[in-house]
Amino acid sequence: MLARVSRTVARRANVTRTLCGSRRSFVQPSGADRASVVDVPSTYQEENHFAPSPDMLGFKLEAPQRDSSATEQVRPIYLDLQATTPVDPRVLDAMLPYFTDQYGNPHSRTHAYGWEAEKAVEVARKNVADIIGADTKDIVFTSGATETNNMAIKGVARFHKEKKRHVITTQTEHKCVLDSCRKLSEEGFDITYLPVQKNGVIDLAELEAAIRPDTSLISIMAVNNETGVIQPLKEIGAIARKHRGVYFHTDAAQAVGKIPLDVNEMNIDLMSISGHKLYGPKGVGAAYVRRRPRVRLEPILSGGGQERGLRSGTLPTALVVGLGEAARIAQKEMARDHARIKQLSDRLIQGINAEVEQVVRNGDENGYPGCVNLSFSYVEGESLLMALKEIALSSGSACTSASLEPSYVLRALGAAEDMAHSSLRFGIGRFTTEAEIDFVVKRIVATVHRLREMSPLWEMVQEGIDINSINWSQH
């Protein structure tokens, strides 16, 4: 109450004291530490909205500036590394010259600007090829893994549509793969969505049984973005090799730079690479398209025939250089990063399991350690996320986080509906620290305990009642 009175008094005092023609700010904003009022007064309008009033005597209004709010904001701990990764400062350093002075178009053949940009692109291409064990000429730069998935699946299927009308994929693929397959099925193709076992890995016998004489493509992702499950790429590649004319595409967006990949050893014909999962910039990706034996596909973008005719358009030099540098650093740091991430991941899981019971890990124990998907029984997922405001986490994948449906990946793994709703995905990466993990463990344990205390279901479970045996009456 007192604060309201003092504000209006100050306003009138300001107006009467000033002379005509001078600019004064209307109200000095007080910092949050001085505010003792919890609710805004009924006469209060939006901060930046000041309506002129008659007793202002024609003064100009200045919206109050938020000064140095940059130092007052506290950012949450970032543990959503499957959604995106921060750009490594070394990668940014490699990109900046191509945003400042070396801005040439790499396809310009007549001057130094073009030549130096082209040289940088070729160096980046070599770096990306090295990390997957491919040849430089096999790499095509695109705008991201989604574009590459579209290009690979639709391109291969449509090129061979005369004789081959069947595509095989799994139920746990990324949304863009599933959507491309759905589009193909609308065009008249047959799509087989293979189920996965309880631990998220596909059954190789089922895959072999699903291959028909008119199969053109098998598309199976290397590392799942929601559960971290690693598929047996070598075995799948061997199966695809056995059948002539069946191409093997893998969406390796989450796998490149994190687990060792070799396209020749694993018999991969097409691969999708994403820049922003590799500590590189967003908006760039790459496609590996095998040339021996040649994989033919119909390009999606028509234009000047850049990138072997498979992806026309000017290459974004800076982004491509960033992707190349990120790939080079990832190749160098892979072993070191993997060991450290495994250590942090074990610390997280053991820390939570020590204090909280009835926690289920979705996915394979031997999956990628940097992606931990945990379901907490008798705790609602949304309320758990809302309570963890200082931690940036997600439940399920970013693509589906807007809808209220539980993740289809967890459903494919056989998780019950309520367990799928209460799942959290922890992403651990190169820049995560032990202090952050300890903070997260403490917060999660406290929040889960608090939410369980409030839950009547938990009370019943503690008393020994079996929830599934209860006959809920209809209202």
Next chain:
Amino acid sequence: MSSVAAPSKQAIKSLYHNMLRSSQSFSSYNFREYFERRTKETFRAMQNESDPNKLRDMYADALKESTSLRRGAIVNQLYGGWKVAVEVPEKPEEILERGNN
């Protein structure tokens, strides 16, 4: 690699101090911790390295990285700097007392 002569102990030490100082000048918590830890690990490995050729290669790599690190730190100071939740000292939970009426 004969472009860089066998690095003297003094050179390695001064490079280490330079890189450590660059790492500590990052404004962002995650990058600062990562580069500090990495610099210490790299130079500890160099200390334990006995093969002079390998040592020369490691030193050359570190030299190339040190300039990139310094620039990265400057850019980060320009744009980064918000504190992450784990850096902010935790306020003790307020003990709410219930009145008697």
